[in-house]
Amino acid sequence: xxxxxxxxxxxxxxxxxxxxxxxxxxxxxxxxxxxxxxxxxxxxxxxxxxxxxxxxxxxxxxxxxxxxxxxxxxxxxxxxxxxxxxxxxxxxxxxxxxxx
Amino acid sequence: xxxxxxxxxxxxxxxxxxxxxxxxxxxxxxxxxxxxxxxxxxxxxxxxxxxxxxxxxxxxxxxxxxxxxxxxxxxxxxxxxxxxxxxxxxxxxxxxxxxxxxxxxxxxxxxxxxxxxxxxxxxxxxxxxxxxxxxxxxxxxxxxxxxxxxxxxxxxxxxxxxxxxxxxxxxxxxxxxxxxxxxxxxxxxxxxxxxxxxxxxxxxxxxxxxxxxxxxxxxxxxxxxxxxxxxxxxxxxxxxxxxxxxxxxxxxxxxxxxxxxxxxxxxxxxxxxxxxxxxxxxxxxxxxxxxxxxxxxxxxxxxxxxxxxxxxxxxxxxxxxxxxxxxxxxxxxxxxxxxxxxxxxxxxxxxxxxx
Numbered sequence: 001x002x003x004x005x006x007x008x009x010x011x012x013x014x015x016x017x018x019x020x021x022x023x024x025x026x027x028x029x030x031x032x033x034x035x036x037x038x039x040x041x042x043x044x045x046x047x048x049x050x051x052x053x054x055x056x057x058x059x060x061x062x063x064x065x066x067x068x069x070x071x072x073x074x075x076x077x078x079x080x081x082x083x084x085x086x087x088x089x090x091x092x093x094x095x096x097x098x099x100x
Numbered sequence: 101x102x103x104x105x106x107x108x109x110x111x112x113x114x115x116x117x118x119x120x121x122x123x124x125x126x127x128x129x130x131x132x133x134x135x136x137x138x139x140x141x142x143x144x145x146x147x148x149x150x151x152x153x154x155x156x157x158x159x160x161x162x163x164x165x166x167x168x169x170x171x172x173x174x175x176x177x178x179x180x181x182x183x184x185x186x187x188x189x190x191x192x193x194x195x196x197x198x199x200x201x202x203x204x205x206x207x208x209x210x211x212x213x214x215x216x217x218x219x220x221x222x223x224x225x226x227x228x229x230x231x232x233x234x235x236x237x238x239x240x241x242x243x244x245x246x247x248x249x250x251x252x253x254x255x256x257x258x259x260x261x262x263x264x265x266x267x268x269x270x271x272x273x274x275x276x277x278x279x280x281x282x283x284x285x286x287x288x289x290x291x292x293x294x295x296x297x298x299x300x301x302x303x304x305x306x307x308x309x310x311x312x313x314x315x316x317x318x319x320x321x322x323x324x325x326x327x328x329x330x331x332x333x334x335x336x337x338x339x340x341x342x343x344x345x346x347x348x349x350x351x352x353x354x355x356x357x358x359x360x361x362x363x364x365x366x367x368x369x370x371x372x373x374x375x376x377x378x379x380x381x382x383x384x385x386x387x388x389x390x391x392x393x394x395x396x397x398x399x400x401x402x403x404x405x406x407x408x409x410x411x412x413x414x415x416x417x418x419x420x421x422x423x424x425x426x427x428x429x430x431x432x433x434x435x436x437x438x439x440x441x442x443x444x445x446x447x448x449x450x451x452x453x454x455x
Binding site: 021023096 | 151244
């Protein structure tokens with residue numbers, strides 16, 4: 001775990017185009033009370049912000065563009081959005097739930 | 101509060117070409133003529149989705165033994181379920197796999213019995229099984245489906261966990277389950293022939309930790325703990341009647357796949373009841389739901405909602421009392437019995453699972 005903080009290769013390249021692989025799906029489910037990321041034999045509850053981030057992982061926009069857009073729509077400092085979104089996406093990629 | 105189930109395991113059939121001595125199916129297998137038909141399964145899938153189920157596991161036996169497998173996968177997809185195929189790979193052709201992918205299948209889990217072909221075929225009781233698994237795994241990846249490799253480990257293959265992870269990586273899997281045998285049904289019958297030594301279990305735990313750090317980010321390594329060497333029990337199916345349900349080939353609905361080993365429970369059948377009715381009202385589901393049924397030391401234990409007293413089937417198998425604390429727990433009155441049973445080990449031939 002700790003190597004992720006210090007290892008520069010663990011950072012997400014600006015030009016990466018994150019996307020969910022086939023077999024990983026974000027769904028909204030009333031019965032289960034919200035957004036859920038469905039993956040092989042695993043189910044993750046996603047809060048509203050995580051869901052907004054994951055929804056943008058379509059393989060069309062780059063990581064840099066995604067951060068720009070989120071910083072703008074949430075009126076948040078870019079540095080902070082970069083760190084938060086980077087950590088979320090790196091965590092997903094390490095679990096093989098996201099392709100970069 | 102009544103939780104909504106997240107997962108449904110559909111045992112489409114008990115028919116299977118393999119004879120694995122740790123098969124999770126019951127000793128008394130359902131015959132082909134008693135299996136639910138296509139329409140009944142499709143109704144179960146729709147009812148499951150309405151009940152809140154998110155993930156459907158098409159399993160068996162070997163689900164490929166069902167001629168209607170593609171129709172079933174298509175119906176599950178239309179119902180909105182995330183659909184997972186759990187297969188031995190023997191009996192699924194590349195053509196069937198292509199049709200399944202087209203029908204909306206989300207994920208495939210293929211079992212391997214060992215990383216060594218001869219040993220794998222011996223454990224499966226089927227010559228040539230290993231080669232078929234490799235071929236289907238390659239086809240899964242070619243169809244751009246995510247692949248999980250499931251490896252059940254025991255005294256005959258536990259030394260090769262690292263090779264099994266390498267094999268999973270070579271096959272293109274994104275995930276591997278290293279599952280120590282759970283001793284119910286066929287595995288209970290073969291317990292001494294499957295039981296690893298304590299030294300083997302310790303080496304396996306060290307290997308697993310090293311493999312996880314070495315392959316971090318490349319493959320997810322999930323593990324099922326070796327019950328008989330554990331200090332606390334596993335939270336069986338995430339709590340009885342809390343997260344999942346299991347439908348047998350003939351339509352009985354169980355809280356877990358081994359629940360029929362508990363004598364005296366009344367299971368309802370999808371032929372007579374809706375899934376929602378069964379989930380809320382069937383006597384079997386309510387028997388051990390929540391914590392009110394617990395005895396000491398569980399009843400006042402701070403872990404009671406972490407592991408829910410452990411596994412009911414294991415408590416019954418080892419003590420004769422389904423409401424006892426799972427003896428795997430170091431706090432259980434019968435805990436010493438587990439070590440005695442684990443010490444009984446043999447390299448004698450298996451009693452293979454057969455119909």
